[in-house]
Amino acid sequence: MPVIDTFPQGTPVWVDLQSSDPEGAAAFYRDLFGWDVAEATAEMGGYAVATLGGTPVTAIGPLPQMIAEAGGRSTWTTYFVTDDIERAAAAATDQGGQVLVPPGELARGVFLAIVADPTGAVFGLWQQEKGSPWLRNEPGAVDWLELVATGYEDSLSFYENVLMVGVSQMPLNEGVYTLLDVGDANVAGAMAPASPDTPSHWLAYFQVADLDASLERLAGLGGSALSLPMSASGVGRWAVVVDPFGGAFALLEPEHEAA
Structure with a gap:
């Protein structure tokens, strides 16, 4: 299993779900992906950690009360590593974004802030003294992360300055696809939404072995395709x-390698 425990500046380090029904969401994702979901604890801020083969994949917790009372919907949040969270948060403001939750210590040695880029896409900044294992690129685990925003091109300098990442492009079908890079590694992508009315957001892709079968299972569990x-x-x-x-x-479902 690809277990990652080293996270250079600018790389994704975690995703989690804030749900209007954490227990219902835990049951849904357990049945969809085969996760083992622990009991939520106060020590984890009401979050339940989900694992595959004993390695953490994500965590599921409640919507913040203010968001729930305002009718907010369940949301997946992506977090990126920074070596200096105070600098990154200040850069977010300087580059036209917003700091929604200022830097603070989430747990011993782990510091967190929540920010929004100039398009309104929300994500987290994460600083930690020591890396924790995260399962990636396996069925049931996060495979890719993508900024989906109208006018995302105008936010690229924001990410370069806040996350200290590079920007590149690759051919994709009849067009090009924008990438965020850490060294030689492509760590995330960016693209415009199919509809300009779609709110800006970070989208988490979870790997599956069979897309059609997974879509059928998802529908049977009460989910739906967008x-x-x-x-x-x-x-x-x-x-x-x-x-x-x-x-x-x-x-x-990743493209299968030729035999």
């Missing part, structure tokens, strides 16, 4: 979906 399956050479097939409580994410 898009028809799409494909790209060198990438695979994917679809954007939503859980029964409004949390949007994507399913990705």
